[in-house]
Amino acid sequence: MSLAHSRAGHEGPARGRPRSEAVERSIIEGVMKLLEDGVPLGDLSIERIARTAGVGKATIYRRWSGKEELFVDVLRAAEPEDPELPGTSMRDDLIVLLESLRQRGLMNRSSAMVHNVYAQMKSSPKLWNAYHATVVDPRRRLGYEVLRRGQQNGELRADVDVELVNDIFVGPMLVRAVMRPESELPEDLAERIVDTLLEGLRPAKP
Amino acid sequence: MSLAHSRAGHEGPARGRPRSEAVERSIIEGVMKLLEDGVPLGDLSIERIARTAGVGKATIYRRWSGKEELFVDVLRAAEPEDPELPGTSMRDDLIVLLESLRQRGLMNRSSAMVHNVYAQMKSSPKLWNAYHATVVDPRRRLGYEVLRRGQQNGELRADVDVELVNDIFVGPMLVRAVMRPESELPEDLAERIVDTLLEGLRPAKP
Known part of the structure; x- marks a missing residue:
């Protein structure tokens, strides 16, 4: 990379x-x-x-x-680049955000370096916290922004808690990309997750 | 326990x-x-x-x-009991399944023993695999069954992949219960996740 x-x-x-x-x-x-x-x-x-x-x-x-401070910068350098949001719709922005998590999962599988750094980081609370503060938290805040814009432009229900909805969007991708390293990460996964969620899971009323 | x-x-x-x-x-x-x-x-x-x-x-x-074989039984004994599904609806069953994950997360926070066993297990691929085979995989299969029953009785769209939908339901709870030990696990979280997902995220058409 x-x-x-x-x-x-x-x-x-x-x-x-x-x-x-x-x-x-x-x-x-x-x-x-x-x-x-x-x-x-x-x-x-x-x-x-x-x-x-x-x-x-x-x-x-x-x-x-x-x-430890040096390793935090190594961790950050080993991360996929921050995605550029297209800004065309909440849906499109969410797909790009989830796609970057998918890329993160793919890297973790293909790069022994990324995998090792990540595994070792987990056993150091100091590194783990620094990683969260510099990489994970800013991404989460970006997700909140995208969702709030969606509420403003009518793509997302106004009555939902954006923090919960953010976990609802990223959760399924993180489960596959991070928690279950053996699970599949097909190319259209980000799009399928976002569209399934927006569509809702109840059958359409006849 | x-x-x-x-x-x-x-x-x-x-x-x-x-x-x-x-x-x-x-x-x-x-x-x-x-x-x-x-x-x-x-x-x-x-x-x-x-x-x-x-x-x-x-x-x-x-x-x-x-x-290692003994530790696998210790891990299983330290897990919350397998939930009894009410069987009244897919929604109710899913809430019970998610609630058991929330309980798992709460235990991981309150019990140093559970926390330590879990943390140490992660560094042993053999224990990790045994834990997945005996605890995690059966739970996931239970989730698939609940979702398939929901497709049969019209609570869940018939055109969705149950494996993806299972990750969509458990993902947000796992992110909070397992990946972010500092995040809140309010009492109504299982219900809120399930209902938000069933309702769908798009605003109702006027």
Whole structure:
């Protein structure tokens, strides 16, 4: 996956200049390479990461206060890009949001690196919380926005709780993509989930 | 939680007589107690389990071929009881199924033992698979049956895939109960999910 479009380095002026972005990128890619080679997260020292990336330890510590902060950026870089919402309708936006979760599930199956990082992250409450704060929560808020726009333009009932409805849309995809790694993720899954939900499950009245 | 109604010992004649059930129960309860006291799964030897339960090692090996087989029964005993479906309607049955997942989530939050066993199980593919085969898969098949009955009696559209619809019903509850341990699990959640889904999300036509 390309890092060029990832969120690493998109932090604005605080993280700064292009030259420094390239250095960050090579450090993050170095960590990814080590993880892909099967080195467990716990065995990665700043020293080893510095050696792999061809930089000094100080260069790393200038950007991250420690290993865990660095790993959060690796996690973010390993995520699929944030989807661009077409904005044509709530339905279309929801399909794009669910499709990005499907891609996340596919990556988790095809990339040992993503799979390992994710599995190891779960056993570190600090990493898990940081991952949620920087990746999961913003996505959830994006979902709420899409649903509220749908309520405004008449695509979604106005009397439903958008937080519950968001879980109703993402739930079935997350169950398949994340909780049941052996389940199928067919290409039209996002569209089928969204359309089935919008249509409702009761038979049409005769 | 009471073991009296759990599935442990409900295996039929193969596991046999009431006296033997009581022995099994005391062994399983012994393991639970050790886990509640914070002993990690990996540190539990058959010897220690035998000592805690006040039985000989041979008594354990007569019932389970090893630690992992015993742990699978501990996992099953720690699960909420299989719900009794009222059978009055698909809606009512689905609410009971979802409510049992909500109870599972509440237990996972309130019981350190359940939480620890579950967390440790995830890191053992063998235990994870056994848990799925003995607990999760039968529940999923029960969901399919409920949905098929709903298609037959006109409560559910006949043109939807029951496997997808099952994920649509359980997904939002699982996301809250299992994936986001900090999310709320209000008392009426099962009912709200089922009714919102049956009603459909599109505004009623004027």
